[in-house]
Amino acid sequence: MPQTLVKFFKIIELLESSSELRLKDIDDRLDIDKSTIHRFLKTSLKYGFVRMNPVSKKYSLGLKFLNIATKIIDSIDIRNISHQHLLELGEISNETIHLTTFDGKRVVYIDKIESREPIRMYSRIGNIAPINCTAAGKAILAFQEDGIVNSIIEKLDFIPLTKNTITDKEKFIEALEDIRQKGFAVDDSEHEEDICCIAAPIRDYSKEVKYAVSISAIKSRMELSKLITFKDILVDKADNISKELGYMK
Amino acid sequence: MPQTLVKFFKIIELLESSSELRLKDIDDRLDIDKSTIHRFLKTSLKYGFVRMNPVSKKYSLGLKFLNIATKIIDSIDIRNISHQHLLELGEISNETIHLTTFDGKRVVYIDKIESREPIRMYSRIGNIAPINCTAAGKAILAFQEDGIVNSIIEKLDFIPLTKNTITDKEKFIEALEDIRQKGFAVDDSEHEEDICCIAAPIRDYSKEVKYAVSISAIKSRMELSKLITFKDILVDKADNISKELGYMK
DNA sequence: AAATCCAGTTCGAAATTTTGTAACTTGTGT
DNA sequence: ACACAAGTTACAAAATTTCGAACTGGATTT
Numbered sequence: 287m288p289q290t291l292v293k294f295f296k297i298i299e300l301l302e303s304s305s306e307l308r309l310k311d312i313d314d315r316l317d318i319d320k321s322t323i324h325r326f327l328k329t330s331l332k333y334g335f336v337r338m339n340p341v342s343k344k345y346s347l348g349l350k351f352l353n354i355a356t357k358i359i360d361s362i363d364i365r366n367i368s369h370q371h372l373l374e375l376g377e378i379s380n381e382t383i384h385l386t387t388f389d390g391k392r393v394v395y396i397d398k399i400e401s402r403e404p405i406r407m408y409s410r411i412g413n414i415a416p417i418n419c420t421a422a423g424k425a426i427l428a429f430q431e432d433g434i435v436n437s438i439i440e441k442l443d444f445i446p447l448t449k450n451t452i453t454d455k456e457k458f459i460e461a462l463e464d465i466r467q468k469g470f471a472v473d474d475s476e477h478e479e480d481i482c483c484i485a486a487p488i489r490d491y492s493k494e495v496k497y498a499v500s501i502s503a504i505k506s507r508m509e510l511s512k513l514i515t516f517k518d519i520l521v522d523k524a525d526n527i528s529k530e531l532g533y534m535k
Numbered sequence: 536m537p538q539t540l541v542k543f544f545k546i547i548e549l550l551e552s553s554s555e556l557r558l559k560d561i562d563d564r565l566d567i568d569k570s571t572i573h574r575f576l577k578t579s580l581k582y583g584f585v586r587m588n589p590v591s592k593k594y595s596l597g598l599k600f601l602n603i604a605t606k607i608i609d610s611i612d613i614r615n616i617s618h619q620h621l622l623e624l625g626e627i628s629n630e631t632i633h634l635t636t637f638d639g640k641r642v643v644y645i646d647k648i649e650s651r652e653p654i655r656m657y658s659r660i661g662n663i664a665p666i667n668c669t670a671a672g673k674a675i676l677a678f679q680e681d682g683i684v685n686s687i688i689e690k691l692d693f694i695p696l697t698k699n700t701i702t703d704k705e706k707f708i709e710a711l712e713d714i715r716q717k718g719f720a721v722d723d724s725e726h727e728e729d730i731c732c733i734a735a736p737i738r739d740y741s742k743e744v745k746y747a748v749s750i751s752a753i754k755s756r757m758e759l760s761k762l763i764t765f766k767d768i769l770v771d772k773a774d775n776i777s778k779e780l781g782y783m784k
Numbered sequence: 785a786a787a788t789c790c791a792g793t794t795c796g797a798a799a800t801t802t803t804g805t806a807a808c809t810t811g812t813g814t
Numbered sequence: 815a816c817a818c819a820a821g822t823t824a825c826a827a828a829a830t831t832t833c834g835a836a837c838t839g840g841a842t843t844t
Contacts, residue, residue: 538802539801539802568803568804568805569804570803570804570805571802571803571804574802574803
């Protein structure tokens with residue numbers, strides 16, 4: 287392995303875990319000769335990967351990283367990244383998979399994998415659905431900031447679409463708490479009769495939940511209790527997508 | 536200069552300007568041996584600076600950059616970064632310098648350099664002021680998204696604080712357009728009698744105008760026409776601060 | 785004001801590391 | 815099934831980095 291690169295990465299990782307460091311500080315903490323560190327910093331400085339506080343003369347990570355990060359963010363395409371995972375989920379469950387996002391008011395379907403079974407669900411990419419009675423909606427809503435959650439709940443009308451739709455605000459708040467605890471959401475015929483779903487949240491580089499992935503089943507074929515056996519796989523897939531979107535820790 | 540680092544930086548810069556590249560593509564575009572490129576990519580992959588699309592096997596910039604960028608963003612402190620610049624502006628103009636931000640409704644003073652002259656302006660860090668009749672407020676507002684600008688203008692009451700306060704909505708919209716054109720804003724006794732100001736916008740890594748820096752003068756000592764002679768220096772300082780906050784291009 | 789100390793910087797010979805050829809493997813398309 | 819292109823590995827040659835040492839400059843102490 288190119289030792290030069292490894293040493294450079296070690297310096298970057300050290301700078302990452304500190305705010306500002308002097309040459310000496312790096313010398314003390316890493317087993318790299320100070321003249322080598324000096325040479326590396328000088329070159330990195332020139333290319334913007336490291337910057338120097340003009341007053342304190344201390345080193346920190348360069349703004350080049352910001353520049354690169356914004357380019358990565360612009361190039362990240364949730365559908366491209368997630369599609370393979372959705373296919374695999376479809377393969378495993380043989381049920382309908384949806385990828386959804388939240389437009390501030392409702393859930394929007396942005397990708398879909400069809401079940402191979404003859405009876406399929408009716409849904410289309412681009413369709414919208416209420417947040418309060420879909421697993422995907424609840425999975426996203428549950429992990430938003432308190433202020434946002436409250437203002438959205440205030441605007442909800444809780445119109446029952448099925449006999450299972452949650453119409454009580456307190457019960458809905460409890461349901462969200464339960465989702466936060468368990469890490470996934472369910473919909474037991476709350477949106478459409480005879481359809482049940484489970485959904486898991488997807489985070490991106492900003493650490494915010496921006497999307498959800500869900501498995502939907504027709505109850506005559508698969509009861510909610512059986513659908514829930516897929517929860518660990520679902521959450522795992524969602525976590526993998528999050529990672530690929532730049533979510534860390 | 537350590538050639539290994541320089542080569543690594545060149546590879547990163549190439550990846551930056553493309554979405555996904557194969558080893559061959561990098562080999563074609565850079566004068567670096569393919570086995571070297573391969574070795575570098577392998578090591579960079581291990582440390583997360585480069586990632587590989589598992590399907591296409593193509594390389595792109597790693598999510599480590601996102602990780603590092605969020606740390607940089609968290610550590611950036613506008614006051615620390617700008618203070619030296621504000622001092623220099625105070626030195627040059629010998630007038631009062633303010634650093635301001637926008638809380639969604641009004642302008643907030645977050646730093647101040649006093650004029651050395653006996654007669655000083657009354658203002659304190661933490662104070663708030665209207666956006667529509669201060670140079671700083673207008674400098675920030677002028678560069679917000681259209682939707683935001685409109686919704687803020689809708690809420691403005693245009694209460695005259697001096698005889699020069701702009702009270703006509705159309706005139707105010709024209710003034711904002713003028714600021715966008717010129718790159719700086721003025722306040723000719725629109726907020727307080729006998730005080731004039733010029734202000735320039737400051738952008739951060741997100742490319743949005745988040746702050747403004749302003750020079751305020753007491754008209755008996757310095758008329759607006761004279762204050763405006765500092766505009767180029769002011770805009771230059773604001774641009775420098777923007778750069779240090781990670782703003783590029 | 786001189787002296788001391790500490791961090792940072794530069795230099796060059798020694799030597800380790802990178803380099804790049806070449807051979808091999810994998811995968812893709814015909 | 816073959817041919818071709820891309821990707822991967824190994825190794826000896828060589829060029830680069832390395833690191834000790836010496837120097838500079840700034841800060842602190844005597």
